[in-house]
Amino acid sequence: MLLLLFFAIVGQTVSAYNCVVDGIYYYLDISNHTASVTHDGYQNYKGAVEIPNSFNYNGTSYSVTSINSYAFWRCYGMTSITIPSSVTSIGDHAFSECSGLTSITIPNSVTKIGDYAFSECRGLTSITIPNSVTSIGNGAFWGCSGLTSITIPNSVTSIGSAAFGRCSGLTSITIPNSVTSINAFSECSGLTSITIPSSVTSIGDDAFRKCSGLTSITIPSSVTSIGNNAFDGCIGLTSITIPNSVTSIGNYAFDGCI
Numbered sequence: 239m240l241l242l243l244f245f246a247i248v249g250q251t252v253s254a255y256n257c258v259v260d261g262i263y264y265y266l267d268i269s270n271h272t273a274s275v276t277h278d279g280y281q282n283y284k285g286a287v288e289i290p291n292s293f294n295y296n297g298t299s300y301s302v303t304s305i306n307s308y309a310f311w312r313c314y315g316m317t318s319i320t321i322p323s324s325v326t327s328i329g330d331h332a333f334s335e336c337s338g339l340t341s342i343t344i345p346n347s348v349t350k351i352g353d354y355a356f357s358e359c360r361g362l363t364s365i366t367i368p369n370s371v372t373s374i375g376n377g378a379f380w381g382c383s384g385l386t387s388i389t390i391p392n393s394v395t396s397i398g399s400a401a402f403g404r405c406s407g408l409t410s411i412t413i414p415n416s417v418t419s420i421n422a423f424s425e426c427s428g429l430t431s432i433t434i435p436s437s438v439t440s441i442g443d444d445a446f447r448k449c450s451g452l453t454s455i456t457i458p459s460s461v462t463s464i465g466n467n468a469f470d471g472c473i474g475l476t477s478i479t480i481p482n483s484v485t486s487i488g489n490y491a492f493d494g495c496i
Contacts, residue, residue, distance in 0.1 A: 259293045263309075266300060273300040277308045284315035291322040305332045307352065314338050323347045328355050330375065337361055346370045351378050353398065360384050363407075369393040374401050374422075383407055390414050397422045400444070409451075413438070421445045421465065436460045441468050443488065450474050459483045464491050471495075 255263040255276045263278040275289055287310075292301045302322060307329035310316060313336050321328075323345040330352040333339065340361045344351070346368040353375035356362065363384050367374070369391035376398035379385065386407045390397070392414040401422040402408065409428050413420065415435045421442025423429060430451045434441075436458045443465035446452065453474050457464075459481040466488035469475060475495045480487075 257295050259295060260290075262287070262289065264300070264302070265306065266295070268298075271298060271300050272303045274304045274306045275302065275309045276306040277311065283310055283313040286318045286320075287316055288320040289322055289325070291324045303327075305329055307331055308334075310336055312336070318342070321345055321348070326350075328352055330354060331357070333359060335359075344368055344371070349373075351375055353377055354380060357381050364388065367391055367394065372396070374398055377401060377403060380404055392416045399442070400424055402426060421468075424448060427451055434458055434461070439463075441465060443467060444470070447471055454478065457481055457484070462486070464488060466490060467493065469495060 255265055255278060257264045257266050263276050264273040265276045266273050289302055292299055301324050303324055304327045305325060308331045310333045311331050315338055316336055317338050318341050325345060326347050327350045328348060331354045332352060334354050334357040337360050339359050344367060347370060349370055349372055351371060351374050354377040355375060356379050357377050358381040360383050362382050364387045366389045372393055373396040374394060378398060378401045380400050380403045383406045385405045394414055395416045397417055399421050404425045406427045408426050410431045412433050413435055415437045418437055419440040419442055420438055421444060424444045424447040427450045429449045434457060439460055439462050441461060441464045445468045447467050448471035450473050452472050454477045457480055462483055463486045464484060468488060468491045470490050470493040472495050
């Protein structure tokens with residue numbers, strides 16, 4: 239059977255589909271009978287969208303296992319999405335700039351959230367990351383200014399750079415004991431408190447840059463390095479204790495902490 243293959247170039251990413259079922263575009267892995275939700279080139283998803291666990295196409299059943307990069311990019315009219323428990327990964331920019339998205343449930347099957355997967359989804363107010371997820375990509379929730387709460391489970395071992403950057407609505411966050419390095423909360427101006435666990439050994443570049451609402455912070459004795467601009471622009475910071483374990487402090491680490 240000859241399948242029509244369509245290619246859409248988005249930035250430096252090539253996306254393809256060879257199947258459309260109930261208005262959703264898929265790329266089929268015919269040999270493994272699996273399917274990935276993918277980019278359609280025009281992004282016409284609107285309202286409530288439900289991705290099925292599986293579907294039949296030309297007499298064959300396919301299981302939906304992933305959401306590809308840019309799959310729902312700039313779907314401004316989409317208000318909610320249902321992700322099935324068959325999905326294990328959410329690709330880079332998969333839902334970026336879906337400003338109308340107000341609710342989403344990430345199933346327990348997902349192990350990886352890609353770079354900028356939900357960036358600038360300003361309508362999201364809360365999100366729970368399931369305990370199946372081990373890594374959160376760079377900028378995964380960057381610019382989600384409507385987020386007021388988020389739960390990060392102990393299964394997460396890696397939080398990417400600026401993963402929660404510009405989440406100005408967040409007032410507090412707990413970092414799980416599984417994380418060893420932090421550089422994820424720049425420009426979270428509403429953040430007033432944060433707990434850094436004893437598992438953390440490095441506070442990376444720009445980690446809390448321009449978190450103007452922070453008034454105090456305790457750095458655990460597990461930390462050995464504080465990166466460039468780590469607390470730059472934290473104008474509300476009145477006290478900080480640096481433990482003896484710290485051997486290096488980067489350039490401008492406390493710049494503008496008036």
